Amino acid sequence: MALDPFLPLSTGGLAQIDQRSREIFRQIVESYLATGEPVGSRNIARLIPMTLSPASVRNVMADLEAAGLIYAPHTSAGRLPTERGLRFFVDALMEVGDVNERDRANIESQVLAAARTTTVEGVLQEASGLLSGLARGAGVVTATKTDPRLKHVEFVPLEPGRALVILVSEDGQVENRALALPPGLPVSALTEATNFLNARIRGRTLSDARQEMDSLLSELNRDLDALTARVVEAGLASWSGDEPGGRTLIVRGQAKLLEDLRALEDLERIRLLFDDLETKREVSELLGRAEEAQALRIFIGSENRLFSLSGSSTIVAPYRDGQGRVVGVLGVIGPTRLNYGRIVPMVDFTARLVSRVLGAPGADAA
Structure with missing residues (x-):
């Protein structure tokens, strides 16, 4: 390891x-x-x-x-x-052993089952939730944003003045954004906006769609009424900041941190940790340091600025894609009295298993 x-x-x-x-x-x-x-x-x-x-x-x-x-x-x-x-x-x-047979079987069966039935993001969600439950901390995963080809786009009304724009990619990833609607927009305009985009960007990446924004805008003005054109333009713009190569952060199981409180100061520490986890960009940047190291990392308390007030520890390990590149990290955040000897090999095993699922050359979780 x-x-x-x-x-x-x-x-x-x-x-x-x-x-x-x-x-x-x-x-x-x-x-x-x-x-x-x-x-x-x-x-x-x-x-x-x-x-x-x-x-x-x-x-x-x-x-x-x-x-x-x-x-x-x-x-x-x-x-x-x-x-x-x-x-x-x-x-x-610290004496680091191996993952016990029960935890090993649990992790392997559930991660591999997720790999057969869901997307890469679903596998990462499953891995994060598993680590949370087994380590009694919060499970965390960072992933590099990809630029998959789009399968379907849809505008769904939520309430007067608001809609949800949903993007489904060919590999099954689903993302959505809430969208403010122009006053007086009929529901039929959402259907028209959906049909317009699906006819033009299906099978293309979001980057491709952005590059063709100018020609799309000219078609908008020619083929759609002004209100519907504004909906389509706003729907595309809602993804304008999601450039491929950035990081997404998955946090699962914060409630596990509340299960073993022993004093009021513990409750205050957990409250501070919850506040820290809300600053997802900073958490993602912290975990990025483990990606750069390309090895399992342990951060204890004030060794990282973000968790210095809550006195928390982080154990994370990188995982790799089919080309052997480090594409993210996964692990556990919890109190400084984490069971390091048990959790370190568990995190390492899960990271190697996820790498194996993603087809990383030489990845062996056995």
């Missing part, structure tokens, strides 16, 4: 921490990942596979705190790992 570390292991001499300190630190982190609660020296003394008194454990904890790896959330409380400590754990101490 390709994993791109965010920080060098030698930062601040952390890689030189002795084995006893590492074992105590590991217990603090694993307790936090399991419970979200601070752990004290007495509990650690019982858990570690060596004989140490609580006083000796406290001395080691003091050294770990001085190194910036752990902290006390309250006076006389146990200790929790800092973001720096979590990064050290992930890069130097």
Whole structure:
């Protein structure tokens, strides 16, 4: 599995921490990942596979705190790992296994079933939802916008003054936009606008249609009345900003983040994360960094500006198309106490499986 570390292991001499300190630190982190609660020296003394008194454990904890790896959330409380400590754990101490057989079978069966019955976007939606459920976080996927050939265009009335313009591509992708209608437009004008566009752009890409906009506009003015022509022009213009090569973002399962709240501060953190996820452009740009690295990436807390307030972690891996090019990333966003050891191989496996579905050469999810 390709994993791109965010920080060098030698930062601040952390890689030189002795084995006893590492074992105590590991217990603090694993307790936090399991419970979200601070752990004290007495509990650690019982858990570690060596004989140490609580006083000796406290001395080691003091050294770990001085190194910036752990902290006390309250006076006389146990200790929790800092973001720096979590990064050290992930890069130097975490044991990454393989996806267990149950999760592997679940992911493979559902993603492959989606590949047989739906579009590429449907496969990505399925993968995102699966990761959300298995990791108990929000599943995220970015995809590069394509420019498929169009199969059908339709204007559908919603309410007085508003309509929906729907584009269906030959590969089954469906997109829609809400559209403001000119005052006094009869419903029959929507049918006329639909017929006009289907006769001219079926089998062409949206880019082709845009390039021929001038000739289409001259036909509009010749063949349609003024109100219907305005509807057609507005329908085409509603896609004018969707250039191929940009990113789309799919986020699934935000509600999973609410299932394991332990305190009011957890609720506030999740609220902040929900606010972050609403800024889809910035989330997409953040995840684009993993595309550029072409390897699995783990962002912890303030390592990324976007999620610094909510204290969230992101685990994402790139997937590839039939030419072997990285075309997007998929993964999980959740609290910093994600089960990294379980989720990292799960995300990596899903990314390789999606690459296999897309026909990437050498992609093997087995």
